[in-house]
Amino acid sequence: MENVIEVENLTHCYGKRVIYEDLNFTVPRGSIFGLLGKNGVGKTTLIKILMGFLRPVSGRCRVLGEASHNLSPVARSRIGLLFEGHLAYEFMSIAQIEKFYSAHYPTWNRDLYYGLVDRLDLPYDHKIKNMSCGQRSQVVLGLIFAQNPELMILDDYSMGLDAGYRRLFLEYLSEYVKDGTKTVFVTSHIVQDLENLVNEVMFLDRGGEILQTSLDEFMTGFKQFRFKRNGSTNTLHRDDVIRNLDITGDNASVFSFLSMAKVGAHLAEMGIETAGLEQVPMTLEDAFIGLTGKY
Amino acid sequence: MLLSIIYKEWLKVRLFWGIALVLNIAVFVYLFVDIRHLFTIEHAEMIWYQAFKIGTLHYAYMKYLLVITGVIIGAAQYTPEMIGHRFRLSLHLPVRPNSMVLWCVLTGLFGVAVIGMLDAFMLYTIIARFFPHEGAESALLTALPWFFSGLIAYLGIALTAMEPRLSRKFVYLAIAGGFLCLFYQGNDYETYNRALWKPALISLLFIPSIILPAYRYRNRSS
Numbered sequence: 336m337e338n339v340i341e342v343e344n345l346t347h348c349y350g351k352r353v354i355y356e357d358l359n360f361t362v363p364r365g366s367i368f369g370l371l372g373k374n375g376v377g378k379t380t381l382i383k384i385l386m387g388f389l390r391p392v393s394g395r396c397r398v399l400g401e402a403s404h405n406l407s408p409v410a411r412s413r414i415g416l417l418f419e420g421h422l423a424y425e426f427m428s429i430a431q432i433e434k435f436y437s438a439h440y441p442t443w444n445r446d447l448y449y450g451l452v453d454r455l456d457l458p459y460d461h462k463i464k465n466m467s468c469g470q471r472s473q474v475v476l477g478l479i480f481a482q483n484p485e486l487m488i489l490d491d492y493s494m495g496l497d498a499g500y501r502r503l504f505l506e507y508l509s510e511y512v513k514d515g516t517k518t519v520f521v522t523s524h525i526v527q528d529l530e531n532l533v534n535e536v537m538f539l540d541r542g543g544e545i546l547q548t549s550l551d552e553f554m555t556g557f558k559q560f561r562f563k564r565n566g567s568t569n570t571l572h573r574d575d576v577i578r579n580l581d582i583t584g585d586n587a588s589v590f591s592f593l594s595m596a597k598v599g600a601h602l603a604e605m606g607i608e609t610a611g612l613e614q615v616p617m618t619l620e621d622a623f624i625g626l627t628g629k630y
Numbered sequence: 631m632l633l634s635i636i637y638k639e640w641l642k643v644r645l646f647w648g649i650a651l652v653l654n655i656a657v658f659v660y661l662f663v664d665i666r667h668l669f670t671i672e673h674a675e676m677i678w679y680q681a682f683k684i685g686t687l688h689y690a691y692m693k694y695l696l697v698i699t700g701v702i703i704g705a706a707q708y709t710p711e712m713i714g715h716r717f718r719l720s721l722h723l724p725v726r727p728n729s730m731v732l733w734c735v736l737t738g739l740f741g742v743a744v745i746g747m748l749d750a751f752m753l754y755t756i757i758a759r760f761f762p763h764e765g766a767e768s769a770l771l772t773a774l775p776w777f778f779s780g781l782i783a784y785l786g787i788a789l790t791a792m793e794p795r796l797s798r799k800f801v802y803l804a805i806a807g808g809f810l811c812l813f814y815q816g817n818d819y820e821t822y823n824r825a826l827w828k829p830a831l832i833s834l835l836f837i838p839s840i841i842l843p844a845y846r847y848r849n850r851s852s
Contacts, residue, residue, distance in 0.1 A: 388718055390849045404849065412724035422719060426642055426710050435641075438634035439724050 337364045339486050339518045340385065345394030347380060353542055354380055358394070360537055360547050365515050369529045369550070370522045371623055372539035378522040379419050381539070382490045385520075386416060399486060412440060415484030419491045421472045425464035429457060429474060433481070442483045451477035451507065468495035476504060480511060486518045487511075493525040501528055508532065530619035538626055546626070550619070557622050560598050561588045562609040576601045579625055588615070590625035631725055632733050638720075639707060639737040646706035647741050650699040654745050658752040661689055665760050681765070685818050689753060689769060696749065696780025697810065700742050704787025707738045712791050721848050731844040735788055735837060742784045746777040771820045775813040778830055782809045785836035793843035794850050802843070809833055 340362035347354045354377040362368045372378050383389040385396055387404045396403035399410045406414075424432060429452055437443040455470050463471055472492070479487060487508075493501050505528060512519055523529055529536075530550075537547040548556075557578075568587040571580050576598060579590040591598045595614050602609050617625065665688055668677055680686040711717040720734075721727055753773055758766035786806020790799045812829040815821065822829075 386718075386722065388721065388848055388850075408724040408726055411722055414722075416722050418718060420714070422714060422716055424638065424710070424716065424719060427638075431641060435634055435638050438637075439631055 338362060339364050339399055340368075340520060341395075341397045342385075343395040345384070345391055345396060347377070347384065347389075347391040347394075355539075356542060358545065360545065362518060362520055362535070364518050366535045367512055367519045367533045368521065368535045368537065369533035370520065370537050370539060371526060371529070371627075372522075373541075373627055374524075376539045376541050378539060379490055382419075382488060382520075382522070385488065386414075412482075413485045415479035415482050415487040417475060417479055417487070417489040417492055420494055421468065421475045421492075423463050423471055423475050423478075425462070428460045428462050429455075430459035432463065432474065432478065436478050436482070440482045444481045444483055447483075448477040448481035451480065454503075469497060469500040472496055472500055472504065476507060480507065485516075486520065489519065489521040489523075491522050491524060493523045493528060501525060505532060526620040526623045527618060538623070540627060554617075554619065554622065556592050557590065557617075557626065558592070558595070558598075559588055559590050559615045559617050559621065559625055560595055560612055561586050561615050562612040563587070565608050565610070567607045570605065571607060579628055581625070581629070588625075590622075631723075632729070635720075635723075635725065635730060635733045636737050639734055642710055643703055643706045643738065643741055646702050647745075650702045651745055651748070654695060654699060654749055655752070657692055657695055658749065658756060661692065661753075662756045662759075664688070665756065669760060681761070687772065687817065687819070689757070689773070690817070692749070692753070692773070693776050693814070694779075696742070696746055696777050697783040699745050700780040700783030700785075701787055703738055703741050704784045704791070707734070708788060708791035717792070717847060727844065727848060728841050731792070731840060732837070735785070735840050738784055738788065739781060739837075742780050746780055749773075750777065768819055771823055775822045775826055775829075778826070778833060779810050779813040782806060782813070782833050782836065785833075785840065786810070788840055789836065789843055792840065792847055794847045798843070798846075806836075809836070 338361040340360075342358060342360050345358040346356050370378055370381065380389065384391050385398055385403050387406050390404055398406060399413055401407060401410045424435070427435065433445065433448050433452075437445065451473050455466075455473055457466075457470070463474060466474070472495070476492075492504055496504065508519065509532065511517060521529065521533065534550055535547070536550050536553055537545055539545055546553075564582060564585050564587045568582055571577070571582070571587065571589070573579060576591055576593055577589045578592065581588045581590075589598060589602070593601075595612065599609055599612055602612075668688065681688065711720060720730055723730060750770055750773070753769055754766045757769040783806070786803065786809070789802045789806065793799045793802055809829070809832075812833075813822075
């Protein structure tokens with residue numbers, strides 16, 4: 336399958352702080368790709384690199400077949416980019432911003448833009464600077480959809496949005512990608528929202544350690560096992576089998592990619608008593624925290 | 631597409647361009663009233679003596695008018711782009727970044743130049759009303775470097791605003807300040823008659839040099 340984004344051996348640092356070292360991943364065409372990671376792991380930095388706003392220390396990034404630091408105007412016209420914080424030209428009004436952007440994109444769909452913006456029930460001469468974050472997100476989303484891009488890059492679309500606006504955003508996004516020809520690369524702090532949207536996920540950790548997999552594989556392969564906390568649980572630690580652990584109240588939980596039988600045997604080898612060991616169903620958010628830790 | 635960029639720039643500056651225009655007109659109205667008042671309280675031969683023997687510039691207070699205009703338009707144009715790194719929105723447009731930046735700069739320069747030409751027209755008309763035609767021509771030649779300084783002020787603000795690194799911003803401000811000083815040497819009539827083309831030509835280099843900070847903005851490493 337053709338890849339719309341290819342990252343090879345990407346290394347980036349801010350001063351002495353290493354953000355990624357030898358990061359490799361690909362985003363296949365037609366996928367809805369979720370980039371997940373805690374604050375400060377470099378999600379926005381990665382998007383800046385992909386869009387050519389930041390030059391990495393080393394490595395190769397290609398977007399739609401072109402070097403990311405030198406994207407041609409044609410390639411940029413095929414990419415819809417949502418900047419963190421729903422960045423927009425705030426000095427423009429609803430109508431002015433549509434008029435401005437429509438001149439740049441040959442397949443501009445004016446109706447899609449006004450379909451979303453009309454929900455705001457604001458006059459078209461209303462300035463963007465006088466809008467709430469949620470209202471601005473509608474305008475920005477409308478502009479991206481009207482552009483009809485092949486690749487949509489959404490940097491933390493959920494920032495500052497209440498549940499209603501987030502739901503509306505996701506509904507439009509689901510509608511947009513349903514024919515399977517569009518690719519979406521999305522980051523969000525609201526991991527739960529992505530559960531019903533993405534089909535590929537990549538977990539980014541500090542220093543760039545990652546796991547890239549399909550959402551289905553991750554949700555079926557990654558498991559949480561819970562048992563009663565006891566004296567022996569104090570010696571629990573992470574290793575090749577136990578990816579993470581959480582001891583809260585009367586319960587101890589371990590997270591692993593292996594089956595309950597293998598994890599149980601491993602815990603027994605470690606001398607851990609596992610009375611009442613059971614697998615606990617997880618949401619994507621539970622699994623995300625299970626993989627990356629609470630803080 | 632380029633018309634659309636001009637449209638965006640116009641939306642940003644139109645209010646401040648209007649304010650700058652009103653300011654310039656107000657100063658020339660004052661100049662008219664001031665010279666008329668002078669002719670009311672002084673004998674004409676005394677004014678002639680002041681202007682053409684002693685070398686008093688009756689319109690000297692408009693010296694920095696275009697500089698202020700350039701700064702106002704430059705700040706109005708680039709501040710909204712630089713706050714919150716909104717300039718990235720422009721850099722993501724499907725237009726060659728250098729063309730986009732040059733069109734932004736040319737739009738702003740045009741705005742300053744239009745006010746400059748209007749100033750020149752008002753200066754000529756007012757001086758010609760009270761002095762002989764040669765005096766009005768001389769006033770234009772005397773004020774020409776001040777008009778150039780308006781363009782330099784605008785370009786200096788553009789250069790400084792687009793530069794991502796603070797230390798370099800100060801360097802660019804100092805360079806722009808140095809170029810401005812080139813146009814304010816001497817307080818006499820037609821000081822630059824034989825020399826203006828040299829600093830003017832060098833100053834034109836400011837236009838392509840804006841490509842550099844814009845390039846640095848989109849290729850920074852932090």
